[in-house]
Amino acid sequence: MLRLLVRVTSMDHAVYRQIVHETMYGQILLDAAGRVCLWNRWMEDRSRRATEKVIGKPLSEAFGSRHQLSGRLLRVVGKSLDGSSFAGRSHAFAPHPLPLRDAENPRKWLIHSLTVRSIRASNGQRYCLLEVQDISDSHNRESLLRQMTQELRCHSVELESSNTELANKNRELDEFVYQVSHDLQEPLRKLLAFSDLLNEDLGDKLDEAVTQDIYYIRDSASRMSRMIEDLLRLSRAGNSMMQWVKVPLKDCVTEVMNTLSLCIQETGAEVLIDELPTIHGDPGLISQMLQNLSGNALKFVRDKIPRLHFTYELVGDEHVIGVRDNGIGIDSKYVHSIFTPFKRLHSRMEFKGNGIGLSICKTVVERHGGRIWVESEPGEGAHFRFTLASVRPFGVEESPGQAQAA
DSSP states (O other), rough: GGGGGTTBBBBBBBHHHHHHHHOOSSEEEETTBBEEEEEEEHHHHHHHHHHHHHHSSBBTTTTTOOOOOOHHHHHHHHHHHHTTEEEEEEEETSSOSOOBOSSTTTBOOOOOEEEEEEEEEETTTTTEEEEEEEEEHHHHHHHHHHHHHHHHHHHHHHHHHHHHHHHHHHHHHHHHHHHHHHHHHHHHHHHHHHHHHHHHHGGGSSSSHHHHHHHHHHHHHHHHHHHHHHHHHHHHHHSOOOEEEEEEEEHHHHHHHHTHHHHHHHHTTTTEEEEEEEEOOOOOHHHHHHHHHEEEEHHHEEESSOOEEEEEHHHHHHHHEEEEESSSSSOOOGGTTTGSSOSSSTTTSSSSOOOOOHHHHHHHHHHOOOOOOEETTSSEEEEEEEEEEOOTTOOOOOTOOOOOOO
């Protein structure tokens, strides 16, 4: 049968026969009349049809009477033999062009691709070559990929729906916090006002105990008012619309220093500033965070001139910014809990504040996709450090016309 391929190769026929039968894919050669003249061993193993049973038969009968080939395939074969140049390939997702089974598992249909080509031998005779390849592995991978893609698409839809719902809940919560805070502030203002009126109206008529009671009422009302304001600040830090722009950190530090200039002058504080980068983020939130950290650095100092150092280090793709002080320091057992809202380590008599500032810092950093921590020992000062990405987060567009000048 290999005489049909005379002059296609100059190899010895026996060698050529061995090569054809040892290939890792199936080969079927049809003569000009559409009869099988080559059926290699790969085809024998997967069709369960011996070569001698198919040689000389039309392709439509090669697989036995129980298997009928598609009319489309037979038309493609016919076109390749009609003298026109033709090449056709079965679609990878039409997995069974031919009735073939897995060589090791006869119960399993073989997923394969089929290529049909027109060949003209050197003697002028025309043949049709069918090449069959096992694509089970790639088909399974593609099926798995399609399944995973579909699952991912479903998860994306669910996530988008959840994000929308969460955004709506956050808006509702923000509105609720604002309304409740406003409603709570009004009676507190009246409480403060009437406390002042009691002092004005009764004056010296009040004994010392009553005067002290009025003082406690007023002090508690003032503290409650400040706590409500701090809650509003925390809510705004976590729910306000963010501006993603290029932010020169040096400009933010300059703004903070201007805001704290009076405190810096009064304490004689020493301020050191490393060379700071330009990052992507919300300039207002970042300035608020730096002001909270700087204010703490100036506040938590005993009997010494405050020293405030803005540090910077590039670690991989992350900017690591820090605010280091020479203050009273923090016990290691509190380095995590200090970021909890209203967590205080000292009495109000010693240091003012409600313990909300570091919670705001944590919220701001996390909204920028970073993390914040503190390195400290009692009496050795504290180094608050946080990370910010060196590039804008994927999928986040820069706010138009908002970038600060570098």
